[in-house]
Amino acid sequence: PYPFQEDLVAAGRQTHNAWTERDPGTVNGDEAMAFGVPFGTRVVRFKRIRYQDALAVAVEQSTILGDYLPDTVTLDDSLYKALEATGTAPARALHRLRAIPLPEDKARQLGVDAGDPGLFLERRGFLKDGRTIEVTRGWYRGDASDLIIDATVPKA
Structure with a gap:
């Protein structure tokens, strides 16, 4: 369930996050569309830099529906x-x-040059009933990223 940390720890790496922002508020237009909720719906926005050993490898921005994650x-x-x-x-x-x-802004946070190769990740997390609970956007260094996909194929 926590592949960023688990994969790196399994490879003998240390991981940690630097949380740079926590912003409770209400959905903006893009978030209302992504979550399928009306304006005025409460959310909590998080920004963090993810580290592998001492190297900044990702900048992430996550938005969680406020009903599911208390401000405290x-x-x-x-x-x-x-x-x-x-x-x-x-x-x-x-x-x-x-x-x-x-x-440029993400490259600066990752300690690389603007225009360097990177990976952009968009993620939507869903509850069992299908409702969207999480929308995350992440910018990853291209020289420090590795992707492994373990897919389950549904029976025909």
Whole structure:
């Protein structure tokens, strides 16, 4: 359930996050579309830099529906563990990954040059009943990213 940390720890790496922002508020237009909720719906936005050993490897921006994550929740390294503690961890997630040149602001946070190769990840996390609980966007260094996919093929 926590592949970023598990995969790297299994490879003998140390991981940690630097949480750079926590912003409770209400959905903006893009978030209302992504979650399928009306304006005024409460959300909590998080920004973090993810590290592999001492190397910044990803910048992530996550938005969680506010009804599922209290403002008072304590975050350590895993947003999913915090959701699990409240009984609202996603049952499944849909990912989109594409190669991109890193934009200037993200490259600066990752310690690389603007335009260097990177990976852009969009993720939607869903509850068992199909409702979207999480929308995450992440920018990953191209020189420090590795992707492994373990897919389950449904029976015909």
